[in-house]
Amino acid sequence: MYVAVKGGEAAIDNAHRLLAHARRGDPAVPEISPEQIGGQLKLAADRVMAEGSLYDRDLAALAIKQARGDLVEAIFLVRAYRTTLPRFGYSEPVDTAAMAVERRISATYKDLPGGQVLGPTFDYTHRLIDFLLAAGAAPPEPAEAAAGEGEPMARVTDLLDGEDLIEREVAPDGDTPVGDLTREPLDFPAERDLRLQALARGDEGFLLALGYSTQRGYGRTHPFVGEVRYGEVAVEFVPEELGFAVPLGTIDVTECQMINQFKGSAEVPPQFTRGYGLVFGQSERKAMAMSLVDRALRARDFGEEVTAPAQDEEFVLAHCDNVQATGFVEHLKLPHYVDFQAELDLVRRMRTEYAARRGEASEMKEAAE
Amino acid sequence: MSAAMRDDLPSPGATAGKETDAYNFAYLDEQTKRMIRRAILKAIAIPGYQVPFASREMPMPYGWGTGGVQVTAAVLGPEDVLKVIDQGSDDTTNAVSIRRFFAKTAGVETTTKTRAATVIQTRHRIPEEPLRDGQILVYQVPIPEPLRFLEPRETETRKLHALADYGLMHVKLYEDIARHGHIATTYAYPVEVAGRYVMDPSPTPKFDNPKMDMCAALQLFGAGREKRIYAVPPHTRVRSLDFEDHPFRIQTFKQPCALCGAEGVYLDEVVLDDRGGRMFVCSDTDFCEERRAAGHQGMMVDPGASDPSPEGEGGSRRKARDGWGEARHAARAGKRAAPSDGLRPPPPPYGGGSSDLPSDTAAEKREVVAKDKAGETR
Structure with a gap:
């Protein structure tokens, strides 16, 4: 009964105890450890790191365990932890051209310097349930390349850049401050730095659907995957007292460079344009969707007509955060009886008036007859 | 981030009486509080104007009072006495959760008494008891923009x-x-503040709008998800459009509170059974308790009744009494519980509703x- 919502210090405690019990599941089955989650459900931990916008695999794995596998809940836990961390400063831009590549593919060139590297991927697997996994069979040893085979892998977009066929992406000079939407409220219209930040921590499912919608004609951008790469990049930081960059460590990222058509304008000759995606961990789906949406959101920059949701900055940025979205949707569970009381009475009176009007109408009809 | 770094996280602060030292006083770090206070000062300087602020993720979900919680955290001092209400009640689950949050992270004294509180965080109601100088009323706001449903951009x-x-x-x-x-x-009836900005009073019933006008307390509004803070300074004109x-x-009710007999207050409708039985009681539980402690009685309280057993009603009725808790209310008001059986059958269902x-x-x-x-x- 609803009134039971009132009065619940003990009820809240009991609910949380029951939750802890449900989390553990059958005690006859060994308990799962965060190490197992981080190692064997790595892509889940990657998603939690990316959308929680905190690169910490151990913490993400623990959050997944605490959230009973509910990834949006785990993302929320990580975000709420992240917000309490002190801010030391901002790293130098990471150089993805210098990535220790585990996977790199291009859909625009058959072969290119550095070659196509498939790496660990679900692509080309047949999606048949592998019952051997249930039996716990050991995987075969991975194949090894001969030493010295690696060659530098320039980014595909840099190759096009040489011919001026693609828009130049001029790095802003070091003094231009980069926005930080976790420290400043998002203001519209938002520049691309803030848009990319919002997309990088945005919900994978939401961006996937929006990116997909651009492929189906809602803000079409004629995309080609110039390149998707996944691997390890170094993060460098300039401490003020030193004045030069020192390495902090490495992080795994997935980068997608989307190449899109552009007809040109009065000032600019026809050339390709770019959409960009960068995500913590390995998530090509997210990186590709992000680059599609990034390009769609640049409609304003190219003077394209804004007609579709994916091109609408306020629509996309205001709704892509799943922590915000889940909070507000689920807040409907909270009591609303003060407001509902006002509505309840209103509906009753409307019905009374409606019945009275019907009564009058039928009387008039009888009188006319 | 390394484990060692995480151990460094706890920063001291005013920790007197706190249950945990793992977080700063009132959870937020001092830099964040300063940022929020700046936004609050600007909001007070421009009554009714929505000031953008860099809302933080909080350990409770967006839409559950994160804006109010951040404002409260920014204005709360160790000497403050905090009251938290949701739908007028101190006892609803979310009010309990937020009150516990501050008891845990700030160690401040909490109360259910409107008069005893220096800071009151509220969702959807303004207390019936007139607020006084020096009190701060913090509203939780879901959609701060009064024009939002007329213009989404x-x-x-x-x-x-x-x-x-x-x-x-x-x-x-x-x-x-x-x-x-x-x-x-x-x-959420729109108001004009200090003759300039049109403002959303948060989803309080319009019944509460007149209480905002020339209110002696400072009224602060926090919208966490939408990242806005706005304010009505004390003794400021607030006009409902x-x-x-x-x-x-405003709404009026045809009958007084069934428990304390109060008139001219906002009432909740409590369903007693599945045959249309209802009672109407004060939405402001503290107000109701105080009145009953002072000896006021509504028509459903019969101190003479002695048989504590239910009157053969369905289980839902029984639960309604226990859960809603005349006994509990009275007990908390420091008074001997009236037998729950004292609740009389309700008036006809449509007779007692609120009506403009x-x-x-x-x-x-x-x-x-x-x-x-x-x-x-x-």
Whole structure:
């Protein structure tokens, strides 16, 4: 009964105890450890790191365990932890051209310097349930390349850049401050730095659907995957007292460079344009969707007509955060009886008036007859 | 981040009485609090104006009071006494959760007494007891923009506020009157603050709007998900929008509170059984308890009854009494519990509901339609 919502210090405690019990599941089955989650459900931990916008695999794995596998809940836990961390400063831009590549593919060139590297991927697997996994069979040893085979892998977009066929992406000079939407409220219209930040921590499912919608004609951008790469990049930081960059460590990222058509304008000759995606961990789906949406959101920059949701900055940025979205949707569970009381009475009176009007109408009809 | 770094996280602060030292006083770090205080000061300087602020993720979900919690955290000091209400009650789960949060992270004294509190965080109600100088009322706000359901774009609504162009809102109110004969908004009824900005009072019933006008307490509004703070300074004019020939009216109730007999207060409807039995009781539980402690009695309290067993009603009725808790209320008010059996059968279901003054009657129907259209969910 609803009134039971009132009065619940003990009820809240009991609910949380029951939750802890449900989390553990059958005690006859060994308990799962965060190490197992981080190692064997790595892509889940990657998603939690990316959308929680905190690169910490151990913490993400623990959050997944605490959230009973509910990834949006785990993302929320990580975000709420992240917000309490002190801010030391901002790293130098990471150089993805210098990535220790585990996977790199291009859909625009058959072969290119550095070659196509498939790496660990679900692509080309047949999606048949592998019952051997249930039996716990050991995987075969991975194949090894001969030493010295690696060659530098320039980014595909840099190759096009040489011919001026693609828009130049001029790095802003070091003094231009980069926005930080976790420290400043998002203001519209938002520049691309803030848009990319919002997309990088945005919900994978939401961006996937929006990116997909651009492929189906809602803000079409004629995309080609110039390149998707996944691997390890170094993060460098300039401490003020030193004045030069020192390495902090490495992080795994997935980068997608989307190449899109552009007809040109009065000032600019026809050339390709770019959409960009960068995500913590390995998530090509997210990186590709992000680059599609990034390009769609640049409609304003190219003077394209804004007609579709994916091109609408306020629509996309205001709704892509799943922590915000889940909070507000689920807040409907909270009591609303003060407001509902006002509505309840209103509906009753409307019905009374409606019945009275019907009564009058039928009387008039009888009188006319 | 390394484990060692995480151990460094706890920063001291005013920790007296706190249960945990793992977080700063009142959870937020001092830099964040300073940022929020700056936003609050600006909000006070421009009454009714929505000040953007860098809202943080909080350990409770967006939409569950994160804006109010951040404002409270920023204004709270170790000497403060905190009261938290949700729907008028200190006892609803979310109010309990937020009160515990501050008891844990700030170690401040908490209370259910409106009079004893220095900071009151609220969702959807203003206490019945008039607030006094020095008190701060912190509202949790879901959608701070009063024009949002008329114009979804932030870029547009900010322009409209800048130009004080509230034509859209007046047209909406006028259309209500044209269709229904009166203005059809029952809660989150728009107000004009200090003769300038039109402001959303948060989804309080319009019954509470007059309490905001010339209120002695400082009123702060926090919207975490939407990243906005706004304020009404003490003793500031707050006018509910209306027309000369259609003045603003509040809801009135046909009967007094069934427990304390109070009139002219906002009442909750409590369903007693599945046969249309209902009772109407104060939404402000503290107000109701105080009155009963002072000896006021409503028609459903019969101190003479002695048989504690239920009267053969269904289980739901029994639960309603226990859960809603006349006994518990009385006990907390420091009074011996009246037997729960003292609840009499309720009046006819439609006799006791709230009702606006006559001219305000027909139009409320528009509200439902309008809200459905706008997809409003408060």
